[in-house]
Amino acid sequence: MGLFFHIGRYASFIRSVMRRPEKGSVFRRLLLEEMNAIGLQSLGIVALLSVFMGAVICIQTAHQIGGWIPVYTIGFTVRQTMILEFSPTLIPVILAGKVGSNIASQLGTMRVTEQIDALEIMGVNSAGYLVLPKMIAALTTIPFLVILSMVLGIGAGMWVGVSTGVSSAADFEYGMQIDFNAFDVTYAILKTCVFALIISSVSAYHGYFTSGGALEVGRSSTKAVVYAVVIVMVANLLLTQMLLG
Amino acid sequence: MIEIHNISKSFGDQTVLREVSAKFLPGKVNFIIGRSGSGKSVLTKCTVGLLEPDQGHVSYDGRNFTELDRRGRKAVRQEIGMLFQGSALFDSMTVAENVMFPLRMFSESSDAEMRDRVTFCLERVELGHAADKFPSELSGGMQKRVGIARAIAMNPKYLFCDEPNSGLDPQTAIVIDNLIGDLTREFNMTTVVVSHDMNSVMEASDFIHFVHQGQIAWNGPTSDLLAADNEALNGFIFASKIMRELRNSLS
Numbered sequence: 001m002g003l004f005f006h007i008g009r010y011a012s013f014i015r016s017v018m019r020r021p022e023k024g025s026v027f028r029r030l031l032l033e034e035m036n037a038i039g040l041q042s043l044g045i046v047a048l049l050s051v052f053m054g055a056v057i058c059i060q061t062a063h064q065i066g067g068w069i070p071v072y073t074i075g076f077t078v079r080q081t082m083i084l085e086f087s088p089t090l091i092p093v094i095l096a097g098k099v100g101s102n103i104a105s106q107l108g109t110m111r112v113t114e115q116i117d118a119l120e121i122m123g124v125n126s127a128g129y130l131v132l133p134k135m136i137a138a139l140t141t142i143p144f145l146v147i148l149s150m151v152l153g154i155g156a157g158m159w160v161g162v163s164t165g166v167s168s169a170a171d172f173e174y175g176m177q178i179d180f181n182a183f184d185v186t187y188a189i190l191k192t193c194v195f196a197l198i199i200s201s202v203s204a205y206h207g208y209f210t211s212g213g214a215l216e217v218g219r220s221s222t223k224a225v226v227y228a229v230v231i232v233m234v235a236n237l238l239l240t241q242m243l244l245g
Numbered sequence: 246m247i248e249i250h251n252i253s254k255s256f257g258d259q260t261v262l263r264e265v266s267a268k269f270l271p272g273k274v275n276f277i278i279g280r281s282g283s284g285k286s287v288l289t290k291c292t293v294g295l296l297e298p299d300q301g302h303v304s305y306d307g308r309n310f311t312e313l314d315r316r317g318r319k320a321v322r323q324e325i326g327m328l329f330q331g332s333a334l335f336d337s338m339t340v341a342e343n344v345m346f347p348l349r350m351f352s353e354s355s356d357a358e359m360r361d362r363v364t365f366c367l368e369r370v371e372l373g374h375a376a377d378k379f380p381s382e383l384s385g386g387m388q389k390r391v392g393i394a395r396a397i398a399m400n401p402k403y404l405f406c407d408e409p410n411s412g413l414d415p416q417t418a419i420v421i422d423n424l425i426g427d428l429t430r431e432f433n434m435t436t437v438v439v440s441h442d443m444n445s446v447m448e449a450s451d452f453i454h455f456v457h458q459g460q461i462a463w464n465g466p467t468s469d470l471l472a473a474d475n476e477a478l479n480g481f482i483f484a485s486k487i488m489r490e491l492r493n494s495l496s
């Protein structure tokens with residue numbers, strides 16, 4: 001019963017969010033602010049994680065291959081892991097923690113301090129005003145972060161591989177290029193877009209419908225991250241089966 | 246004039262409002278008073294549309310607000326200003342940006358005209374000097390005054406104030422009370438104040454609705470309040486020692 005209640009309320013919430021913004025100039029300003037908050041301010045963490053993950057994948061792969069398995073497999077594995085799973089799935093999961101909890105706590109605080117009621121009383125569509133810029137900002141910036149993550153991860157893998165001597169630059173480059181399917185990148189970007197919408201809307205939903213006080217804001221923030229991650233994982237399975245299965 | 250017709254509201258098994266009817270007079274400060282949990286906040290939320298009543302309707306100068314569609318409600322809401330209990334100022338904006346917010350969203354005025362209006366509203370609440378401060382840098386009383394400035398920015402016909410004096414010292418509370426009264430008369434607004442503060446009631450009210458157990462148990466002009474023959478109302482008014490002494494000195 002609770003599940004159906006939440007699905008219905010989420011659908012109704014998204015319908016309110018998708019209404020035309022009251023004023024284009026205000027919407028554009030908010031969108032730029034959100035792109036900065038969600039995208040630019042996540043650059044550091046995404047870059048850091050991607051570099052280390054690419055480097056670790058390289059070392060782990062090098063550790064496991066030997067004998068008849070060619071060295072260029074290192075470059076191949078780093079590329080495939082970064083493009084297919086690490087960048088498009090784990091980066092959004094990490095962003096669900098960073099961005100999702102921020103969105104939920106911001107909206108939750110606005111709810112319990114009656115700022116959302118104040119918007120409604122003024123005649124502002126509060127869901128649209130507060131959430132639509134976040135969703136569009138997530139949809140436009142997270143795919144760029146994921147592409148950046150792929151590039152940095154693969155680059156770091158190559159640098160570590162060459163500098164530690166487990167692979168030559170030529171072998172790594174050959175592995176990076178072998179059996180490359182451009183659809184893998186399309187698949188990664190497509191699922192990233194879906195995850196971006198899930199993270200932003202699920203977090204916003206939990207924050208927007210917070211009731212109570214500071215304790216509930218914290219609970220909403222936690223719930224937002226947990227639900228966003230679970231839904232991202234389920235969507236990941238479904239999308240992978242649909243697009244690659 | 247705001248008219249409430251037979252409004253009922255329940256939450257699960259708990260009935261909070263039972264067929265409440267009331268009229269809020271234009272150009273007057275109309276108080277809704279009552280004990281905590283009596284239903285006065287729910288009544289106000291139903292009146293402004295933050296809650297949907299289970300039955301009954303609210304009309305603003307003859308417009309049936311409850312039956313209006315989204316666009317119709319939006320039009321009425323642009324004629325409403327509201328001061329919230331916690332001020333509900335937007336944390337990320339300065340005082341001036343808070344006051345300018347409704348103008349930016351709905352006014353077609355130029356930037357210069359909007360700035361003039363913001364200056365006027367802030368000076369009207371004697372906060373012209375605080376325009377560039379953030380809400381977190383202001384005292385509770387100052388935040389309430391900014392809330393009032395934002396509420397009057399669009400020159401509303403209806404002003405709602407939810408517990409405007411909660412958390413304020415008596416002197417600051419009187420400043421807020423007087424400000425609400427002065428602005429009501431100055432702009433001929435229909436003002437509705439929710440309060441359980443008897444000092445505030447005696448200071449600022451013109452007309453009073455007493456809510457008890459989800460119903461309007463008494464209403465009348467403030468001048469009739471102390472002589473009212475209503476047990477629940479008298480229990481509420483004379484709960485404090487100072488009011489009992491006032492009654493004794495009057496009698």
